[in-house]
Amino acid sequence: MARSRSSFDLTNAIAAANAIAGDEKGKKKAPAVEPLPPDLVSFDPGATAPATEASPPPLAEAPPRGGYAAASTAHDAEANAGDSPRNLPKLPDLSGITSPVQRCEKIVQWIGEATGATDVFLADAAGLPLAGAVSDTEAKLAGSGLVASSIASLASAVPGNLGATFEMHIGEGPCFQLVGFQVGATLFFVGLNRTRPLTPTQSHGIRLACRHALGDTLRTGGP
Numbered sequence: 001m002a003r004s005r006s007s008f009d010l011t012n013a014i015a016a017a018n019a020i021a022g023d024e025k026g027k028k029k030a031p032a033v034e035p036l037p038p039d040l041v042s043f044d045p046g047a048t049a050p051a052t053e054a055s056p057p058p059l060a061e062a063p064p065r066g067g068y069a070a071a072s073t074a075h076d077a078e079a080n081a082g083d084s085p086r087n088l089p090k091l092p093d094l095s096g097i098t099s100p101v102q103r104c105e106k107i108v109q110w111i112g113e114a115t116g117a118t119d120v121f122l123a124d125a126a127g128l129p130l131a132g133a134v135s136d137t138e139a140k141l142a143g144s145g146l147v148a149s150s151i152a153s154l155a156s157a158v159p160g161n162l163g164a165t166f167e168m169h170i171g172e173g174p175c176f177q178l179v180g181f182q183v184g185a186t187l188f189f190v191g192l193n194r195t196r197p198l199t200p201t202q203s204h205g206i207r208l209a210c211r212h213a214l215g216d217t218l219r220t221g222g223p
Contacts, residue, residue: 089113094213104131107213108190111206117177117192122210125149125164125187132191140176140191148180148189165207169197181207183214 092106104122108131112120121132127145134141152164164187169177175197180189190206198206 091209091212100214101131103213104210107209108132110209111190111192115192115194115198115202115206117194120190120192122188122190125152125189130188144178144189144191147178148187151180152187167198167200167203172197177203179203179206181210183211188214 089110092110094103094106097103097106108120108122111117119133119137121134121137121141122130123134123141123145124130125145125148127141127143127148129137129141147168148164148166151166155162155164163182164180165182166180167178169175173196174193175195176191176193177197178189178191179198180187182188188210190210
């Protein structure tokens with residue numbers, strides 16, 4: 001059966017429409033947005049999340065202040081461990097002793113017993129020994145005297161009426177310590193070896209004991 005021209009045209013139109021529709025479906029499958037070029041930095045949250053989870057919290061790197069205080073307290077307790085409690089010996093009776101050397105020897109002996117120190121000696125600012133462990137210590141006496149004289153010079157150079165009272169130590173444990181004091185216009189110092197440095201209060205106790213031994217003899221000019 002022969003088809004009319006209108007039927008042929010309709011068939012061609014349907015075929016063309018189907019072809020156009022197929023092309024449009026193919027175009028819809030293409031991505032709407034082009035991917036970023038590889039040279040750009042990625043801001044994908046998925047890429048940075050593992051790094052964020054793996055990074056340690058701030059407190060892990062910097063401990064809280066309370067932890068530091070606890071550590072400091074423990075360190076202070078350890079530093080004072082060498083100062084075991086001891087009964088303070090009674091000051092020697094110097095009422096019947098007029099010799100400055102004997103009085104100083106008594107006080108030096110008391111300092112060793114009271115503080116647990118060794119090689120205790122007493123000398124003047126020139127490094128001249130008065131009592132204590134002074135044998136074979138020329139270099140230590142000379143160096144200690146130089147320190148005491150330098151501090152006295154510094155005290156006189158600083159504005160104000162400053163005395164030359166001082167304490168200093170070399171080392172933390174064991175240590176060598178100097179305790180300087182004045183009796184009248186004369187500067188003296190005590191040197192000693194100890195497991196831990198004396199505290200300022202303990203050093204002041206040594207000054208009072210030494211002034212007790214030296215004060216009367218210097219004022220009266222005892223033998």
